[in-house]
Amino acid sequence: MAETTESESRKLLQRLRGTLAEDSAGQARLDSIVQIIADSMATGVCSIYLFRDAETLELCATEGLKPEAVHQTRMRLGEGLVGRVARTGQIVNSANAPGERGFRYMPETGEERFSSFLGVPIQRVGDKLGVLVVQSKEAREYSDDEVYALEVVAMVLAEMTELGAFTGEGAALSARHQNPVLFRGTVAQEGTAEGQVWLHEPRVVVTNPIAENPETETKRLTDAIEQLRVTVDDMLEGIRTGDKDQREVLETYRMFAHSRGWLRRMCEDIELGLSAEAAVEKEQSAARSRLQSVPDAYMRERLHDLDDLSRRLLRILTGQGKETGAEISDRPILVARNIGPGELLDYGRSLRGIVLEQGSVGSHAAIVARALAIPLVVQARNITTEALNGDNILVDGEQGIVHLRPEDNITAAFRDKMAMQAKAQERYADIRHLPATSLCGRTTALTMNAGLMADLPSLEGSGAEGVGLFRTELQFLANRSVPRRGDLARLYGRVMDAANGRPVVFRTLDIGSDKVLPYMKRPEEPNPALGWRAIRVGLDKKGIMRMQLQALIRAAAKRPLHVMFPFVAQFDEFREARAYVFQEIERERALGRDLPESVKVGAMLETPSLAFAPDRFFEETDFVSIGGNDLKQFFFAADRENERVRRRYDTLNVSYIALIEMIIGRCRDAGTSVSFCGEDAGRPIEAMCLAALGLDGLSMRPASIGPVKHLLRRVDLGEVRDVMEAARADGAQTVRPAVNDYLGRALSSG
Known part of the structure; x- marks a missing residue:
């Protein structure tokens, strides 16, 4: 880049700095900015378009277009060349704008007279704020130097927008970070x-986007980069040899921190007049625009690494610190x-x-x-x-x-809602120690889900009869290396101690899908939810499974042990996993260790295939827990993390109820207990219907036990079952309306 261009760019930024420092209203500042840019770049037009909402851009200031178009001309995101820049975050540089695909003719602005068009996004680290445009009558593409200079100006505008420079009387924007x-x-x-x-x-706030002395800013940047490199090197030194994946991440950090191209581009930004902080943010925004559109998932993942490194560098430069x-x-x-x-x-x-x-x-x-x-x-x-x-x-x-x-x-209405919820919880405290026995005399066991020692005090307070699901993966997820067997044994022992004789069902390690251990390389899978996860990982990585089983057996010494395997899809998987339990018990016996008083091995039924397993599966498993969250998404082929489809299908759909009913029937025939675990178990109406189908128990979050027990004690489950049967006989797709009508009658008369 020529020295004259750099000098002109600095002059432009200095003129802008003076305008931004003036005590004037936001609209006046914008009007002055477009005049300065048009004059400095010798273009016929300079315009600033800003977002009014997430989908709409508005012409907020212009030099060269019709003044009456300001605040009147609007366009949707993606509409016209300006909308394209806003949507993609990419620069549009055209010598024949009217001939470009998507060009929008706006007669109120008079812009059809201008052939050349250069549009640059105004954005701040992924936050899209608007578009800065210059136009000329002569047909030409703007030079690389001109594009670069306008990018620098757009960066300054983004920072000043963040700081509220364009708000106030007659402002084009409402103040940021102030409105509801x-x-x-x-x-x-x-x-x-x-x-x-x-x-x-x-958020690191950059209060000085324009700098007066490039040499000073360059030194500040290079000093901060050196400090950053030392920090990354120290972090690498502190990583143990076995933490391969964490080391790979930090090696990527080091690669970015030592990138000559990254430092060169930031130094060039400083030469054009930016401060060190603004230069870092400009390159961070530019990298985001480049990497977000790259089809390679690995490269897109590097965006997170660069974001984190840029934030670290900004904290060093500003001295703001993480907190x-x-x-x-x-x-x-x-x-x-x-x-x-x-x-x-x-x-x-x-x-x-x-x-x-x-x-x-x-x-x-x-x-x-x-x-x-x-x-x-x-x-x-x-x-x-x-x-x-x-x-x-x-x-x-x-x-x-x-x-x-x-x-x-809004706050008052919200507080009223919270007060009503608190009052309801007080009502549930009165029935805390009573069983969930319905008017027909049937009792349903209500247990809680847990995953941390901190959950166990809720056993007493919630009225739960035990822990129907203890998620053992949290201890693995929270560590940077595989937990030691002895540490796990002590933890599981403390959990049993805290349960004070109540049963605790330990679900073995349920990882995979989106639950990836920090020290485990994530496999590239097109559909992780249907991929290498849970029991599939355990059977392939037998060392981890057996180590966890040993820890559970040692923790249970002279006490009952309940072990449950997750995501079983076929009988052979359960049979193999179950065999490992008893192999480890024999191993512990040979070592002379205390053994559990009794052992029950169960399976979590989360796949429709297991519902159709051979009779021997239901005969050999000691208990079945229906994992409602996964079973429902697989039954309806509806991803529970996809908002468009996850609420489309009702738990009380007659087809789903028929599946649950079939599972209960097969367990009954085999003399095997069956419970239901998942979000639906904690919703009173769904819980009531599931109990009416004949489930032995329901497992839910502690806060849900009170509301569920309260409803179960007020209804006749036989009557609920009859209502459900009648709705199915009438050809209903869901029994919910019929059940709601029944509840309205039953509870009002009671």
């Missing part, structure tokens, strides 16, 4: 919470793009709620959140962009709605 915002996500753990935002990775000096409130609600299980466990039960921009209902975070009984909403798009530490926030984990900076009337 509603986010609709996906429920991953039910519950409601009110509190203050605590950002897991606080930005903020103090966590006494009612923190964690807001993050995503978070690993170990990091979430570090926060523990101090959190009131969790909101993730990414994540899924089956993610590591969701598993931990369920174990901690913390409301969790995932897929809350762009919340990390909008939220600031300390913002008031309401999390509705019943509907998947998040209110950020809510208005007073």
Whole structure:
């Protein structure tokens, strides 16, 4: 790049700096900016289009187009050349704009007179804010130097937009981070919470996008890069030899940190007038645009590595630190793009709620959140962009709605809802020690799901009769290496101690799909939910399975042991896994160790295929737990993490009920106990219908036991079964309407 171009670019940024420093309203600033750019670049037109909402762009300032078009011309995302730039995040540089595919003729602007078009996205690390456009009458493509200069200006505009430079009287934008915002996500753990935002990775605020002295900024950048390299090298030194996957990630960090191209591009940005911080963010945004459109999944994954490294570099440059000096409130609600299980466990039960921009209902975070009984909403798009530490926030984990900076009337209604829920829980406390015996005399065992020692105090408080599912994978997910057998044995022993004689069903390691261990290489699978997971991993990696079985046997010394294998698809898998249990018992006997008082080995029925297994499966297994979450998604071929289809099919659909009924019948014929575990077990109406089908037990989160028991004790399960049968005989697709009508009559008369 020529020195004259660099000098002109710095002059342009210095002129912009002066305009931005003036005490003027937002619209006046924008008007001044487009005039300066058009004059400096000698173009006929300069225009700024900003997002009014997620799908709409508005012409907010122009020099060269008709002034009356400002705030009147709007277009949808993807519409016209401006909309294309906004949608793709890619530059459009054309010598014949009217001839380009998708060109939109807007007579109110008069732009058909201009042939040349250069559009650059205004974005800040994935946050799309608008489009900066220059146009000329002569037909020509803008040079690389001109494109580069406009990119630098767009970066400054993005930073100033973030800082609220274009708000105020007559402003083109409303102030960011001030207005109420509603986010609709996906429920991953039910519950409601009110509190203050605590950002897991606080947004680094760049307050000085334009710098006066390139030499000073270059030195600041190179010093920060050197500090970053030392940090990465120290992290690598601290990794144990066996942690291969973690080492690979840090080697990627080191590769980026030592990249000459990365440093060169940032230094060039500084030469054009940017500060070191703005240069880092500009290259981070540019890399995002490049990598997000790459079809190679491995390369897209590297985007996360570069994002993390850029954030580390920005924290060094700004001195803001990871926590930005903020103090966590006494009612923190964690807001993050995503978070690993170990990091979430570090926060523990101090959190009131969790909101993730990414994540899924089956993610590591969701598993931990369920174990901690913390409301969790995932897929809350762009919340990390909008939220600031300390913002008031309401999390509705019943509907998947998040209110950020809510208005007073919304907060009041939300508090009323929480008060009603608390009052209901007080009512359930009165029946805590009573059995779930229905009016017809049938008793259904209600047990709780758990995965951490911290869950066990809920046994007494919830009225659960035991632990119907203890998820053993959390200890594996939270560690950076395989847990030691002795540590697992001690943990499992403490769990049994805390249960105080109540039964605990330990589900063996359920990993795979989206539950990948930090120290386990993730296989590339087109459909992980149907891939190498759970018992399939255990049977292929026999060492881990046998080690876990040894730990369970030692923990149970002289006490009953209940072991359950997950995701069994055929009888042979269960038979092989069951054989390992008794082989390890014989091994422990030979070593002279104390053995369990009794051993029951069961299977989790989560695949439709196992419902049709040979009779011998039902005869040889000691108990069956129907895993409703997976069974339902496989039965209806509806991914439970896909919002478009997961709510499409009803648990009380007659076809699904027929499958559950068949499983119960086969277990009855074999004299094998059968229970139901999953989200539906904790929903009172679904739980009532499942109990009416004849299940021996239901296993759910502790908070659901009270509401389920309360309803079961008020109905006659025989009558519920008759209502369901009548609805099926009438040809209904779901028994829900008939059951709701019955409940309305039965509860009002009772």
